Amino acid sequence: MTLGEQFKQLRQELGLSQPELAEMAGIEQSYLSKLENDKSVPSNEIFRSLLKAFNLELAQFLARFDLNSSRGQLSQIPDIENWLNRQQQQQGERQRRYLYSCSALIVIAVTLFYAGFSTLLFSEVRYQYESQGVVKPGEPKDIFHSWRRLILATGAEGDKQWRSKEAEMVQRRDVDYYLTRENFGEQLVMTVDGGLRSYQLDKQWQEPRLINALLQILGVLLFSAGIMGFVLERKLFKG
Known part of the structure; x- marks a missing residue:
């Protein structure tokens, strides 16, 4: 719909005659007739007067148009061109x-x-560390594997100490496993009651995570x- 056709339709919707609308907008009836027949394009001031007579905001008036097809004609009015x-x-x-x-x-x-x-964020590798038992204060961390080197005596006395220490280590042996997704290397030491536990890396495997x-x-x-x-x-x- 053209600009003039919209002026005419709005006037008719309000039940106004051309003389009545022309008087409200402060223009001549003959000029209004030219506007409605698209023989002229209103100046910015006259367009504002017509909008006031129609009691419409600019956005409400332009909502009645297909702006893609009417842009050329509408853009001749500065207020509309600026809005567009x-x-x-x-x-x-x-x-x-x-x-x-x-x-x-x-x-x-x-x-x-x-x-x-x-x-990278959530590793799927599981690590299992194994500890043979609790290491007492002052003992080497690998006491369960190196206790034999602590026997210094020889002969019958050495055999006696060997059997006594072996029995002690067998009695103290208390295997514990620590499962983790963090790689602590080959050895992990943890403080526990009575001393500490030295865990050795036992095995690792892939375990998918949801x-x-x-x-x-x-x-x-x-x-x-x-x-x-x-x-x-x-x-x-x-x-």
Whole structure:
């Protein structure tokens, strides 16, 4: 619909004659007739007077138009041209923010997928450390393996000390296992009642974790959302 056709339709909707509307806007009836027949375009001041007579805001008036097809005619009025330019700038800002958001989704998606796939954040390696028993204060940490070197006596006395120490170590033997996802190296020492425990790395193995699978799934979903956002961008911001 043209600018003149809108003027005419608005006048008829208000039940006004041309002379009545012309008087309200402070213009000649003949000039109003030219406006309604698109033989002239109103000045900015007259356009404001007509809007006041119609009791409409600029945005309400322009909502009645297909701005894509009517932009050329409407832009001849400064107030409308300024409004359209502001709208275009605002849409440009919205479009840029939208594209930045889609890009951020893709970056986050790739990061999450890599974190889950590489297991950098949540290791899938389990370590098992083994301790033979409690090491008393003053004893070597490897007492359960090195106690034989502590026997210095020889002959019958050495045999006696050997059997006594062997019986003691057998009695003190209390195997304990410590499971962890953190790699402490070949040895781990922990303070316990009566002394300390020296744990030796016994074995390690891979154990999948649900959190890593979820990170990969979330990464794929966000990546798909980001790509779909780029695909839909033209439709969402057309015109």
